[in-house]
Amino acid sequence: MQSLFSAAGRARLDSIVQPGVLCAFDFDGTLAPITSEPGHARMPPDVLQRLLSLSSLTPIAILSGRSLADIRARLGFDPPYVVGNHGLEGMADEAELAAHAALCRAWRAQLERWLAQEPVRGTGILIEDKHYSLSLHYRGAPDHAASLAWLTALAAQLAPTPRMVGGKCVLNLLPPGVADKGSALRELLRRSGAPGAIYVGDDVTDEAVFRLRRAGLLSVRVECIDGSAAEFCIARHADIGRLLDELTSRLRHLETAKAAQLAGPGHAHGL
């Protein structure tokens, strides 16, 4: 997996960045650094400033695993496209969402009963209820591997069996057969009519976008690892500011070039 800041990565950026390109981002671990408590995640002020600059030039989309209400409250601005619950919320219709909400309520009640029966094993485990999916966090548990194995075994006993997707010290439980971030990004491309897109993410659920692999989509993973389907990577979350600057400067350059072209040769010579 090559760095986005390599010669090949820059060439790919040059080819994908056109007026109207959709710039899509995951939130936790991408725009905001990972924190020990899910409720403490914040976008650093300099990242927000850069995102605002970019949003004045091209449409922005946020595709988060968080609920829509939660992610909107954390953004500090109102981009044209925000999708929550790993590609589900903001895409599915009301009737579908109501069925998912009922399912998640039942799953949560059952899981709470099981966790209450084993308080020692349940130490440090947090159920994040996102209405249409659940996240079982074990970052605070003493033995991460044992907690993941136990939670996976519990979730496998739920009916109907959830779609389970791993992540950073988290096991996400989704209603079976629902959309993922990949299908959400395809739909956003259709809705926006954008000529292409860049997507930046850092986690397992982002692989659904990375796997799309199409000429008009540049995918970038935060943290370079083996086994990811992303085309390019940036080494660490702290590099997100540099990535945003690369996008903004290319779009500004295109705008300036277009303005000069519209003004014509006479303008360039002061005539």
Ligand SMILES: O=P(O)(O)OC[C@H]1O[C@H](O[C@H]2O[C@H](CO)[C@@H](O)[C@H](O)[C@H]2O)[C@H](O)[C@@H](O)[C@@H]1O
């Ligand atoms: O798709 P994202 O926007 O990246 O959301 C993925 C999950 O992010 C949150 O959990 C993760 O970040 C927390 C804060 O840094 C961290 O404490 C946790 O261990 C991570 O798994 C969020 O709480 C989940 O709902 C999202 O699905």
